[in-house]
Amino acid sequence: MTGIDRRRLLAAGGGVAAAAALATACGSNTGRGGGGSGPGISQWYHQYGEPGVERAVKRYAAAYDKASVSVQWRPGDYDRQTAAALLTDAGPDVFEVNGPLLDQIQGGQVVDLTAEVEPVKDDFNQAVLAPKIWQGKIWGIPQVIDMQLLYYRKSLLKDAGVEPPQTLDELVDAAKKLTTKKAKGLFLGNDGGVGVLGGTPLFAAGLSLIGEDGKVGFDDPAAARTLGKIRQLYADKSLLLGAPTDWSDPAAFIQGLTAMQWSGLWALPQIKKALGDDFGVLPFPKDGAGGKPSVPVGAYGSAVSARSKRKAEAKAYAKWLWVDRTEYQQDFALSYGFHIPARISLAKKAKELREGAAADAVRFATDHGYAEPLLWTTADRTAYQDALSRIIKDGANPESELKTVVRKANAELERVKKK
Amino acid sequence: MTGVTGAAEGAVKDVPGARAAVVPGGFGRPSLGARLLGPQRRNLWFWAFVGPFAIGLGLFTYVPLVWSVYLSFFDAHNTVSPTGEEFVGLDNYASMLTDDAFLGSLGTFLLFTVFIVPATYALSLALALMVNRLRFAQAFFRSVFFLPTACSYVVAAVIWKLSIFNGVRFGLANTVLGWFGADQTAWLSTTDPPWYWLVIVTVRLWLQAGFYMILFLAGLQRISPQLYEAAAVDGARPGWQTFRHITFPQLRATSVAVVLLLVINAFQAFDEFYNLLSDARGYPPYARPPLVYLYYTALGRDQNLGLGSAGAVILALIIAVATVVQARWFGLGRKED
Incomplete structure (x- = not known):
């Protein structure tokens, strides 16, 4: 009846507590071994899903002979971890960041890397380099290009008598025809595309988030018309919602829960392995007379913390790894996951990107790629996503919803230009 | 010395x-x-x-x-030590109080409280009354109903999201509905009708009803049997009449404690909302309680710590006022007679 006696329970409890203490100790380890007095540089990466990346980046770091570099592999919410760490002295010296964001640059959290990148500036893909530039200075070195695109199952489209959609209207029709009792036509993420689509439909309508003139780029009736069509997809019940995995994972597509899925280029090897040749890729189809196909591209940037006590060494190391050592950049982009190298010269050399769906993807990225501009702030993105959610799911009026976002974006532009 | x-x-x-x-x-x-x-x-x-x-x-x-x-008085983007020139006075408060999203989150949270507090109260009281009447296996049922309390909100939310209420045909809820020929429902992604409330409310009910049931059981066991005997002698029928005139009034102290705890818990709602509805790209604009909204404003990629702090101060004031009003209303701390 006693089951576990008291002593054993206490012992087990003690063990758990000790393990927890240990875990906490690991969590606060900043890799500097004595609170910032060591001679080394600390470098942070977020946790990549592909096997082998961690070993690879540690190998690159070990090959650097001017300073000892300790690499930290950070699982969990990486953006939030770096944001918090950059407020203190315990943060990294060199780190990769989904940015840097305008507020991080204006807040003086990252250092200017113009001198490091300048000699090879033209060799970087200009679409992904542009958001790293503020007031003529470069604040982050693009590492690799990520992109998103539309995957479709050739056999399912053929059975339903549907051609690969070239316009948004065709996409709406195709998704409706492909929806059956067992599977849906299109998967844009469990939230109906609110999170992942972002500015993509606006670019497909020939508009932009922030135009080149520095003004809001979607204050236009075409924006409301295009977003209304995404609502149509939802209202037709053609969208897969509530799948066990989200848009970034190709599982729903591979399992046949959906005939088409919006996902990342990183999913391509997995899809190819599972489906062989029974799939194709498309950009987000164009909409309206002024429209053009669009695919979002972006790059994690390597940045140097302004709080670093070894800024010069850290900058030298970032330059060594992400500017000078092209063989490592190529290895990092292509040997593990599936990315396009950020350097044009490397992308041209890559065999893996020359045939089949991968070649199509690279072509889309070159011809139709757009990156979110630096002036599109997080507050803008939140307001836009909220509006998009209400348009898609609640059937709210796109025009009035977009007016609210335009107002917010104008206020944000005012704010960041004041600084 | x-x-x-x-x-x-x-x-x-x-x-x-x-x-x-x-x-x-x-x-x-x-x-x-x-x-x-x-x-x-x-x-x-x-x-x-x-x-x-x-x-x-x-x-x-x-x-x-x-x-x-x-x-909260500074334009503190990406910093916790703003300089004097970033002082903005009450601007953060003004923009928070005119922010539709923040006001909407207060509404969400009010709606949630209005629903979850009476629902948990009624369910846990009903469970306690049933378990209290058992003549055998009482300890077993007490433990069974109490067990979910030991489960973490995060774990429960993940189970609810991924296996019970996922949106595809092999989710538990959709499988059951499928037997009756109904279409699959995307529980957490549909706003019309707002099925996500069903998921949010059931996970919390399951997690906390057992705990309050124990409180009610303790209260029930304190009621003197003589009262029931006297009532029976006076002709009160067992069942509703006895409950209405003896059991319920005698549970007053327990009820006050339970309602206060429930309201405080509802104020702090975060875990199940965040784990059920957030994804890598953020959080939908519906079912977004204030703590989740402020979490994104201050600690997300926004890093707008000044604005987030202003929101937190406003929320703290609301909670303080609500608690004082509630304590007054229930006569908390007043001597029982």
């Missing part, structure tokens, strides 16, 4: 009630150190036991609290 007081202490130890002997007079005034230590070094021990807690409370609760009030 220890001479006189040592003797005095000895006296105190030996003769209970002889503390007056330490008072200046007979033995002379004790030294400052001795007075600081207190009789039987009580002050020392007081601080030895209370000190670590007080320091922790100050360091991790009050300092951040005051700091966040301070930050």
Whole structure:
């Protein structure tokens, strides 16, 4: 009846507590071994899903002979971890960041890397380099290009008598025809595309988030018309919602829960392995007379913390790894996951990107790629996503919803230009 | 230094009630150190036991609290130590109070409270009444209903999201509906009708009903059997009449405690909302309680710590006022008769 006696329970409890203490100790380890007095540089990466990346980046770091570099592999919410760490002295010296964001640059959290990148500036893909530039200075070195695109199952489209959609209207029709009792036509993420689509439909309508003139780029009736069509997809019940995995994972597509899925280029090897040749890729189809196909591209940037006590060494190391050592950049982009190298010269050399769906993807990225501009702030993105959610799911009026976002974006532009 | 007081202490130890002997007079005034230590070094021990807690409370609760009030007057993007030129006065408060998303989140949270508090109250009371009537296996059912309390909100939310209420045909809820020929429903992604509330409310009900059932059981067992006998003699029928006139009024103290705890818990709602509805790209604009909204504003990629702090101060004030009003209304702390 006693089951576990008291002593054993206490012992087990003690063990758990000790393990927890240990875990906490690991969590606060900043890799500097004595609170910032060591001679080394600390470098942070977020946790990549592909096997082998961690070993690879540690190998690159070990090959650097001017300073000892300790690499930290950070699982969990990486953006939030770096944001918090950059407020203190315990943060990294060199780190990769989904940015840097305008507020991080204006807040003086990252250092200017113009001198490091300048000699090879033209060799970087200009679409992904542009958001790293503020007031003529470069604040982050693009590492690799990520992109998103539309995957479709050739056999399912053929059975339903549907051609690969070239316009948004065709996409709406195709998704409706492909929806059956067992599977849906299109998967844009469990939230109906609110999170992942972002500015993509606006670019497909020939508009932009922030135009080149520095003004809001979607204050236009075409924006409301295009977003209304995404609502149509939802209202037709053609969208897969509530799948066990989200848009970034190709599982729903591979399992046949959906005939088409919006996902990342990183999913391509997995899809190819599972489906062989029974799939194709498309950009987000164009909409309206002024429209053009669009695919979002972006790059994690390597940045140097302004709080670093070894800024010069850290900058030298970032330059060594992400500017000078092209063989490592190529290895990092292509040997593990599936990315396009950020350097044009490397992308041209890559065999893996020359045939089949991968070649199509690279072509889309070159011809139709757009990156979110630096002036599109997080507050803008939140307001836009909220509006998009209400348009898609609640059937709210796109025009009035977009007016609210335009107002917010104008206020944000005012704010960041004041600084 | 220890001479006189040592003797005095000895006296105190030996003769209970002889503390007056330490008072200046007979033995002379004790030294400052001795007075600081207190009789039987009580002050020392007081601080030895209370000190670590007080320091922790100050360091991790009050300092951040005051700091966040301070930050709320600054345009503190990506910084916790803003400079003087970033001072914006009450601007953060003004923009928070005119922010539709924040006001909407207050509405969400009110709606949630209005629903979850009575629902949990009724369910846990019903469970307690049923378990209390059992003649055998009472301990078993008590444990079974209490067990979910030990489950973490995060784990429960993940189970609800991924296996019970996922949107595809092989989710548990959709499988059951499928037997009756219904279409699959995307529980968490549909806003019309707002099925996500069903998921959010059931996970919390499942998690917390057992705990409040135990409180009600304790309350029920305190009711004297004589009251029921007297009521029976007076002709009260067992069932509703007895419950209405004996059981329910006798549970008043328990009910007040339960409702207060429920409201406070609802105020702090975060875990299940965040784990059910957030994804890598953010959080939908519906079912977004204030804590989740502020979490994204201040600690997300936004890093707008000034605005987030202003929101937190507003929320804290609302909670303080609500708690005071509630305590007054229920007569908390008033002597029971």
